[in-house]
Amino acid sequence: MQTINIGLRIRSLRKKKGLTQEGLASALSVSPQAVSKWESGLTYPDVAMIPAIAGFFQVSLDVLFDFDLLGLQQKIDDLLREAQSYFYEDPLRYAETVKTALLDYPGNEALLTALVSAYEYDLRENGNTAHLEELIRLAEKLISESGDFPRVCKLKELLAVAYLKKGDRAKAKEILESLPDDITLRNDVMMLHLEGKEKLNAAILSRCDHLQGLYIAAFEEGNAWLRMEEQERPADYVARALKSYRKGLSVLEAYLLEEYEGQEQYLWDGMQTFHWGFYQCLAACYHRLGLKAECLEAVDTAYRIVSTAWKDFGENREYYMVPFEEYLAEYGLGEYSRQ
8 A cells, every 4th residue: 555645745845945944833723743754654645735845846736745637547558468378368467456456545446447357257258157146346446437338338348248147137238228329339239249149239239330430431531532632632542532432342342232222222221322422532533543444434333323223213313412522522523514
């Protein structure tokens, strides 16, 4: 357990200010003997005196108590990083290392979470149930008290695994379903830990989440390269944009439902917008590379997608063609207008 160095800190601050013990005692309205006992470590200042001492020296309470939060976190990070080398081979050794650190830093959330992780890994990989109840107790305590959102999400996953190993499937499912539903986390975790139809449904939803994220990222990566070419015009930027667009398009088209046509071939509404968008971006690249035939073919494909991907295209053609024509104009492809 770390000791409190407030006495040494008071002496250091007093000397820095050029005061005697008697001078400090007079300023704080205490006896010189009290100051002497503080500085020698025989006693601590009364709790009510702490703000007055800090105010007199014009320092924060962290400084007065010689408490370095950033330094503390660095020490803990270094300890966990060093211990990580044997986490997978010997999780119980890792757990004991963390327990020893907790003697110096009791209640530290990072250390307690690391302890829960070690117990969960040993439970999941080695079937060791010796620490199952402690795992559940610690995880539930941290979840209820922590304000660290990513930490709470991770702890919920670990806690769900513990309940699954305990045979309480309903409780595990309840915990997993409490994870946020507006990010891929819930589906990913449920896919990994549940079974049967629940696992299948989560896997399908997770695949869709990641699929959409991947092709959108490739689309924006291509846009970034293409716009850098507009600004700086190095020859290979267009080629890099072309590569990004092709990769994103291949991902999107790999998951089209081939047994259907038109709107039915898309997994969700909006996917078709990126489908024709990719082809217009390819057309922009071909145009800048002077490949007119390839450019025309890409625009033709984009138009075919727009005209068949929505059932109401015929009656709302103008509505769908507005963004199509705007893209052509943005990429300097006005000569290929379909108006």
